[in-house]
Amino acid sequence: xxxxxxxxxxxxxxxxxxxxxxxxxxxxxxxxxxxxxxxxxxxxxxxxxxxxxxxxxxxxxxxxxxxxxxxxxxxxxxxxxxxxxxxxxxxxxxxxxxxxxxxxxxxxxxxxxxxxxxxxxxxxxxxxxxxxxxxxxxxxxxxxxxxxxxxxxxxxxxxxxxxxxxxxxxxxxxxxxxxxxxxxxxxxxxxxxxxxxxxxxxxxxxxxxxxxxxxxxxxxxxxxxxxxxxxxxxxxxxxxxxxxxxxxxxxxxxxxxxxxxxxxxxxxxxxx
Amino acid sequence: xxxxxxxxxxxxxxxxxxxxxxxxxxxxxxxxxxxxxxxxxxxxxxxxxxxxxxxxxxxxxxxxxxxxxxxxxxxxxxxxxxxxxxxxxxxxxxxxxxxxxxxxxxxxxxxxxxxxxxxxxxxxxxxxxxxxxxxxxxxxxxxxxxxxxxxxxxxxxxxxxxxxxxxxxxxxxxxxxxxxxxxxxxxxxxxxxxxxxxxxxxxxxxxxxxxxxxxxxxxxxxxxxxxxxxxxxxxxxxxxxxxxxxxxxxxxxxxxxxxxxxxxxxxxxxxxxxxxxxxxxxxxxxxxxxxxxxxxxxxxxxxxxxxxxxxxxxxxxxxxxxxxxxxxxxxxxxxx
Numbered sequence: 001x002x003x004x005x006x007x008x009x010x011x012x013x014x015x016x017x018x019x020x021x022x023x024x025x026x027x028x029x030x031x032x033x034x035x036x037x038x039x040x041x042x043x044x045x046x047x048x049x050x051x052x053x054x055x056x057x058x059x060x061x062x063x064x065x066x067x068x069x070x071x072x073x074x075x076x077x078x079x080x081x082x083x084x085x086x087x088x089x090x091x092x093x094x095x096x097x098x099x100x101x102x103x104x105x106x107x108x109x110x111x112x113x114x115x116x117x118x119x120x121x122x123x124x125x126x127x128x129x130x131x132x133x134x135x136x137x138x139x140x141x142x143x144x145x146x147x148x149x150x151x152x153x154x155x156x157x158x159x160x161x162x163x164x165x166x167x168x169x170x171x172x173x174x175x176x177x178x179x180x181x182x183x184x185x186x187x188x189x190x191x192x193x194x195x196x197x198x199x200x201x202x203x204x205x206x207x208x209x210x211x212x213x214x215x216x217x218x219x220x221x222x223x224x225x226x227x228x229x230x231x232x233x234x235x236x237x238x239x240x241x242x243x244x245x246x247x248x249x250x251x252x253x254x255x256x257x258x259x260x261x262x263x264x265x266x267x268x269x270x271x272x
Numbered sequence: 273x274x275x276x277x278x279x280x281x282x283x284x285x286x287x288x289x290x291x292x293x294x295x296x297x298x299x300x301x302x303x304x305x306x307x308x309x310x311x312x313x314x315x316x317x318x319x320x321x322x323x324x325x326x327x328x329x330x331x332x333x334x335x336x337x338x339x340x341x342x343x344x345x346x347x348x349x350x351x352x353x354x355x356x357x358x359x360x361x362x363x364x365x366x367x368x369x370x371x372x373x374x375x376x377x378x379x380x381x382x383x384x385x386x387x388x389x390x391x392x393x394x395x396x397x398x399x400x401x402x403x404x405x406x407x408x409x410x411x412x413x414x415x416x417x418x419x420x421x422x423x424x425x426x427x428x429x430x431x432x433x434x435x436x437x438x439x440x441x442x443x444x445x446x447x448x449x450x451x452x453x454x455x456x457x458x459x460x461x462x463x464x465x466x467x468x469x470x471x472x473x474x475x476x477x478x479x480x481x482x483x484x485x486x487x488x489x490x491x492x493x494x495x496x497x498x499x500x501x502x503x504x505x506x507x508x509x510x511x512x513x514x515x516x517x518x519x520x521x522x523x524x525x526x527x528x529x530x531x532x533x534x535x536x537x538x539x540x541x542x543x544x545x546x547x548x549x550x551x552x553x554x555x556x557x558x559x560x561x562x563x564x565x566x567x568x569x570x571x572x573x574x575x576x577x578x579x580x581x582x583x584x585x586x587x588x589x590x591x592x593x594x595x596x597x598x599x600x601x602x603x604x605x606x607x608x
Contacts, residue, residue, distance in 0.1 A: 053606070054602075054605070054606075112474070115475075115479060116478060116479055119475075119479040119480065119481060120480075120481070121479065121480035121481070122479065122480075136479075137463060137464050215466075215467055215471075216466075216471065216474075219463065219464040219465065220422055220464070220465040220466065220467065221463075221464070221465060221605075222465075222602075222605035223605055230425075230467070233342075233425060233467070234422075234424040234425055235597075236341075236342075236345060237339070237341035237342065237345075237424060237425050238341075238424070238595070238596055238597065239341075239344075239345070239348075239366050239370060240596075240597070243597070
């Protein structure tokens, strides 16, 4: 009766030990080192650094653009996943494979290519210039770069869940008189939401820390288009290691709180 | 355990005894952004020069390029550079201060304050100079847009900034407040601040931004040399600029550990030889050697040059005053 089912991977102690060592080496120790380094500052000094007007402007910009990019990808990524799962058309597999390209491409290459296209004199940017606005060198350009870099997250988290929902479920709902939006609202959305939130959170977190692709398109104007990771680089270029870690800690804390909130939200959705 | 180590040492000794002098040298030259082409050519020259004197040795020089400050930091953090050839003395000072990898008086060890070649800051403008830019004063005219990298992250941009400031001082008879007002006005005309000199060149040349690029003289010439560049751009030499002195130094601690002190020193000293100076001049760096300078005088027009040591009290004074947090550059943007 109480015979335990032997697990596929043996040894709880072994696997847990491995997990802890692995996590420590790769994640915890570097992060702890950052906190230790930042601890050289007194609280007042730390506060002065993280509340400097330029840091606050960059904080707003980094988290704002990452949020916009994640929302944008939340919508377009879901649409992409839908198209890829529900329709079959020539070239589908190729498009499917292309979704992952933003991960494989060096981010600097993406940044330079996007800047060349969307600069005011660029292939696409010139139309924006005619209409009287700029894309590259504005927060819009930053959002664009982040959208590109974080595109795969929502698609790849939503896609398998969507594939697992049998078509019959939707048909049954329709037979029972549900209108298309009701099918979406009551059948599809609840099933997709947890996966969607995961993709959204991943895209958001990645966007906040992104440096390589943004730095070329941002314009890097202080107070206007300066992202937080750039401020860290600026501090490092002054050999101000503790100042740089202070901003790093700020980013980490804010990101952690936001991700925790998303996680809690997910919990509530999964266990009604 | 230790017997094994001795055995290994014995084998190693035997191997080296067989070729008492022949050595395989691998040098690492950690440099800043625009020197790629210069050192590619110079490394080949040095390898053949060394080979003439030490026929059994083989020399391979590897080069690493990036923003000057970033490169300095890599060396402090443990990149095993035998020599550093950076954009500012200030960055090598930090390697001496923070990394303690070479003595703090390193700059006295080689001639000309350890700067075998110099450069200056010039303007690169669109062909035919449609905005009629002749001097620093023209940069703050209505409708002129200026491209320069961010002085916080780029060594070259710091030279740009100081050259502009020097003009501001001169135009206003040494009035610091007015010089600050001038650079503030100038940076209102800057739409993009790239993190490095190459980034700014790409913004200006490839992405078509701005009317003027404040550039290293060598970068400006390189942009002209690139295919079709001479049909698209002109170089404008302002009335006054700054003598940019990118210094070189052996990183003592690293070279000692690798046993490369002698060859690393020779590597830097050879930069001062006629052959080295010629390569510098060919790559649009102003040579120190008077004969070579004469030969290339058409490339390097004479202009009024201020220097970091005489006019700004050296990097130790200029860096905190102008570029550290809260310095003159930050004040430009704080008021907004």
